[in-house]
Amino acid sequence: MDLKRKLAILADAAKYDASCASSGSHRKREVKGIGNTEGMGICHSYTPDGRCISLLKLLLTNVCIWDCSYCINRRSSAVARARFKPEEVVRLTIDFYKRNYIEGLFLSSGIIQSADYTMEQLVLVAKTLRERERFGGYIHLKAVPGASKDLLFEAGKYADRLSANIEMPVQKDLDALAPEKTLREIEDTMADVKAGIDTAKDMAKRDGSTPHFARAGQSTQLVVGASESSDTVILSKAEALYNRFKLRRVYYSAFSPATHTDPALQNKPKTPPMREHRLYEADWLIRNYGFAAHEVTDGLDGGNLDLEKDPKLAWAIRHRHLFPVDVNRASKSLLLRIPGLGVRNVQRIVSIRRFHRIKLGDLARLNVTLSRAKWFVVTADHNPDVFRLDRTNFPDLFKPRAVQPSLFEPFTSAISAITGEL
Amino acid sequence: MIQVCFEHTFVGWRDAARRLVRSAVSPENVVWASDKQDILFEGEHVNGVVVDSPKIPPGFIELAESAACFDDHAKWDLMYRLLYRQVFENGNLLAIESDPDVCRLRLMAKAVRRDIHKFHAFVRFRRVECDNEEIFVAWHEPRHFTVEMATPFFARRFGSMNFSILTPKGCAHWDRCDLTFSPGVERSRAPSSDETEDFWLLYYRSIFNPLRLKTNAMKKELPVRHWPTLPEAVLIPELIRAAREKD
Numbered sequence: 001m002d003l004k005r006k007l008a009i010l011a012d013a014a015k016y017d018a019s020c021a022s023s024g025s026h027r028k029r030e031v032k033g034i035g036n037t038e039g040m041g042i043c044h045s046y047t048p049d050g051r052c053i054s055l056l057k058l059l060l061t062n063v064c065i066w067d068c069s070y071c072i073n074r075r076s077s078a079v080a081r082a083r084f085k086p087e088e089v090v091r092l093t094i095d096f097y098k099r100n101y102i103e104g105l106f107l108s109s110g111i112i113q114s115a116d117y118t119m120e121q122l123v124l125v126a127k128t129l130r131e132r133e134r135f136g137g138y139i140h141l142k143a144v145p146g147a148s149k150d151l152l153f154e155a156g157k158y159a160d161r162l163s164a165n166i167e168m169p170v171q172k173d174l175d176a177l178a179p180e181k182t183l184r185e186i187e188d189t190m191a192d193v194k195a196g197i198d199t200a201k202d203m204a205k206r207d208g209s210t211p212h213f214a215r216a217g218q219s220t221q222l223v224v225g226a227s228e229s230s231d232t233v234i235l236s237k238a239e240a241l242y243n244r245f246k247l248r249r250v251y252y253s254a255f256s257p258a259t260h261t262d263p264a265l266q267n268k269p270k271t272p273p274m275r276e277h278r279l280y281e282a283d284w285l286i287r288n289y290g291f292a293a294h295e296v297t298d299g300l301d302g303g304n305l306d307l308e309k310d311p312k313l314a315w316a317i318r319h320r321h322l323f324p325v326d327v328n329r330a331s332k333s334l335l336l337r338i339p340g341l342g343v344r345n346v347q348r349i350v351s352i353r354r355f356h357r358i359k360l361g362d363l364a365r366l367n368v369t370l371s372r373a374k375w376f377v378v379t380a381d382h383n384p385d386v387f388r389l390d391r392t393n394f395p396d397l398f399k400p401r402a403v404q405p406s407l408f409e410p411f412t413s414a415i416s417a418i419t420g421e422l
Numbered sequence: 423m424i425q426v427c428f429e430h431t432f433v434g435w436r437d438a439a440r441r442l443v444r445s446a447v448s449p450e451n452v453v454w455a456s457d458k459q460d461i462l463f464e465g466e467h468v469n470g471v472v473v474d475s476p477k478i479p480p481g482f483i484e485l486a487e488s489a490a491c492f493d494d495h496a497k498w499d500l501m502y503r504l505l506y507r508q509v510f511e512n513g514n515l516l517a518i519e520s521d522p523d524v525c526r527l528r529l530m531a532k533a534v535r536r537d538i539h540k541f542h543a544f545v546r547f548r549r550v551e552c553d554n555e556e557i558f559v560a561w562h563e564p565r566h567f568t569v570e571m572a573t574p575f576f577a578r579r580f581g582s583m584n585f586s587i588l589t590p591k592g593c594a595h596w597d598r599c600d601l602t603f604s605p606g607v608e609r610s611r612a613p614s615s616d617e618t619e620d621f622w623l624l625y626y627r628s629i630f631n632p633l634r635l636k637t638n639a640m641k642k643e644l645p646v647r648h649w650p651t652l653p654e655a656v657l658i659p660e661l662i663r664a665a666r667e668k669d
Contacts, residue, residue: 004624011628029581036579042543043643045654047630048662050639057629095618096625098558098583099547100576256633273634348519355514362520 001082007092009082013062013073014108017165017221018251022054022103022138024216025160033134035097035104037160041138042103055106055140056096060084060121064110068167068178069262070226070255073110077260083112086125093129097137104138104160105129111144119147119155126158143193143218145186152189156196156213161248163219164189169237173227177265190245193218197246217248224279225271226255230303235282239293242286252279278305285312288343289336309398313339313372317395324386326378327358340373427455430498432490436483439502446472449506454498476509481516488531491567500527537565541572544648545587548616558585561612563651569594570603577601588612619653626654632665 023041043052059073061083067075093105107125111118122141129135141155143164156162164186168174171183193214200213220241224234238250254271282305285291289312296311297303299318306314316323316339325334327349335346345366352358357380364370374385375397388394424447428438435454442452486501504523508515518524547558558580564572573587573594580596587594590606640658649655 004621007621007624008628011625015629015631029578032582034580034582038575038578040539042539044543045626045652046640046644047626048637048640048658048665049631049634050636050643051631052643053626053629056625092621096622098580099549099616099618099622100545100560100580101622254634258633351517352520354517355512356518356520358520365520365522365525 003088003092006082006084006088007058009080010059010062010084011057013059013079013110014057014106016072016253017057017106017108017142018051018253019140019163019219019221019249020052020054020057020106021140021161021216021219021249024248025138026210026215027136027160029136030134033136034094035135035137037103037136037138044101044103053101054103055138056093056102056104057106058084058089058092058108060086060089060107060109060118060125061112062110063112065113066111066178066180068181069264070167070177070223072258072260074262076262079260086121086128089125090128090133093137094133094135097135102137104135104140106140108142109144115144115146116148116151119144119151123151123155123158126155130158138216140216143189145181145189147189149192149195152192153196153213156193156200159214161216161219162193162214163221164193165221166237166241166250167222168227169222169229169234173229177226187245190218190220190241190247194245218245219247219249219251221251221253223255224252224276226265226268231275231279231282231305232297232300232303234279235286235293235297238283239286250283252276252283272307274307275305278307278311282311285315290333291315308400310339312337313398316376317398320389320394323376323389324378325376327363328353328378328380338373338376340369340371340376423453424451425453425455427457428498432487435490435498435501436486439505440476442502443476443505443509444471444473446510447506449499449503452499452502454495454502456495473509477513478505479508479513479516482508485516485527485531488534488571489527491534491537491571492530493566494530497527497530500530534566534568534571537568538572540564540648541568542575544652545576546651546653547585548613549618550613555584558583559613560585560587561609561651562587562589563648564589564591565647567591574601616653623654623657627657627661630661632661632668635662635665637662 021041023039025037026039027037029036041054043054045053047053062073062079063081063083064073064075072079089105089107096102097104107122109118109122126139126141129139139159140161140163141159143152143155143162145164152162166183166186167178167181174181174183196213197217200211204211222234241247241250254273254276255268256270257266257268282296285296286293296315300306305311316337322337325338327335332346332350335341335349336343345368348366349358352362359381360374360379360383363373363379374383375389376386377383378386388397426438426442428434482505489497489501500523504515504527507523515521516524519528541562541564545560545562547560549556549558569589569592576585576587577596582598584598585596588607588611592606593604595602595604649658
């Protein structure tokens with residue numbers, strides 16, 4: 001099979017892994033080598049699905065001995081198969097990198113023969129890139145669940161990031177859809193990777209060098225909507241993974257039945273893309289805004305996030321008694337809870353208010369999303385909107401426009417004339 | 423009114439601004455001339471020195487250096503007004519990010535940083551051979567004057583390759599030793615093909631998922647104005663059309 005045909009098959013097969021991150025690693029270029037990483041990831045292109053191309057994302061092969069129903073590459077799928085020689089992946093990576101198409105390589109694989117054999121093949125590519133080509137760009141390798149600790153440790157030496165995909169939040173879902181996988185085995189692999197990272201950090205601390213083991217940490221991914229598990233179950237699992245294994249990211253992939261879907265899932269409806277989006281927003285609140293998973297999910301209808309409003313706004317509406325918050329006095333952790341106010345703007349507000357009393361106009365110039373924030377804040381000047389907070393029909397304000405009671409229309413348009421928003 | 427002729431670079435502005443601020447010349451009385459010349463103060467005579475060494479708050483120089491690359495002559499006046507206000511009105515002004523002047527300068531600096539980031543992302547090298555030597559040449563069209571700030575990145579990353587990055591706003595050349603700059607050129611000076619591009623386009627086509635079309639999300643990060651310099655962008659209309667038909 002010629003290289004172009006292989007590339008078409010094995011890039012197509014790799015696109016279901018959502019991660020394309022290339023940030024968080026630092027490596028200087030070797031004198032005669034090529035490539036470096038400087039901490040900030042770069043998205044070199046974007047495809048019309050809105051996703052970035054930062055890494056050359058490939059499977060080494062899409063042949064797989066496992067039969068996970070949600071996966072297009074499962075054993076029983078009728079998809080075309082191919083397999084790269086390690087050398088071909090090395091060549092493509094270097095050729096692409098030299099033309100500034102990519103930050104590096106994200107290499108995954110179907111499981112061939114055994115977990116160890118597959119992992120060995122992935123490591124071989126990374127090793128060739130680092131040692132022979134003196135490649136200093138970013139490498140993300142799949143950590144194959146069940147691969148030996150030695151192989152994972154070798155992988156971590158060459159890779160900037162490792163990821164073992166959890167796929168499902170509970171064992172019951174795996175039993176139904178991926179009978180050869182166990183949470184236990186996947187989590188053991190995560191634990192091995194974490195051990196590698198921790199050991200490298202300890203050693204580096206002792207001799208004052210930089211750690212050389214998956215500098216950009218580990219991540220994972222799970223499929224949303226192929227099983228019955230609710231967002232509450234998913235987010236509680238994500239939080240547990242963040243805490244136990246210090247993951248950098250959990251990725252969520254909305255299931256949609258495609259040409260080669262397993263008959264068992266063929267009748268499953270397509271997961272709304274908004275569900276995936278809301279999970280990412282909730283995940284963001286857990287990682288950066290000091291929310292606990294249960295705070296985001298307590299009191300949700302059917303355990304799933306509201307598709308119509310973002311989880312922070314939904315939380316604030318459920319906890320109206322905590323508002324309004326005075327932006328000139330409130331603690332940072334409380335500011336972070338105001339809908340429409342991001343982490344960066346919270347930092348700005350804390351810095352500004354040492355010298356200046358913050359008014360609504362200040363928030364507007366900081367690009368705060370006033371259409372959401374204005375209902376929840378007290379500023380140094382008069383904020384007419386905040387008085388709506390105590391009305392029983394307050395939540396109706398955030399219903400989609402079409403179903404908003406017409407009674408409010410004159411009032412809201414008067415408000416939008418003031419703020420230019422809504 | 424004082425008409426200031428100065429070299430239109432950060433350093434040119436800085437030298438002029440330093441003299442003006444030491445004499446406490448109010449920004450309302452300064453016109454930053456659009457002709458490039460050596461520093462020259464015309465019109466009303468500048469007062470003697472009022473403040474010997476004005477205190478410039480930390481962070482301002484870095485911010486102004488970025489803003490100085492912004493493609494709008496109004497930046498020079500804004501930079502001076504902020505400098506003046508910091509020295510004579512409020513040394514903490516920069517911390518008040520909602521102040522209209524601070525806000526504008528930060529937005530300019532942010533636009534420049536974004537332009538540099540997109541520069542790093544969207545340069546596409548094409549390999550050519552010249553006297554048996556390999557050289558990688560790219561054509562890029564930055565929005566702001568970012569060639570000098572953006573290109574050291576490529577020297578760090580591709581230090582073992584010879585390369586030239588050509589743009590209408592200036593060119594950068596790396597000979598595996600030094601980074602040098604030359605005036606802007608036209609696009610026809612850049613090579614028009616590369617043997618690896620077929621593979622790159624094939625990859626772009628294959629990694630795209632037609633089941634989740636989000637063209638606005640793409641355009642937000644890959645602005646249409648960059649499409650003409652990106653080889654893969656020729657595929658975009660066709661991929662969108664095919665995905666819509668499938669749906």
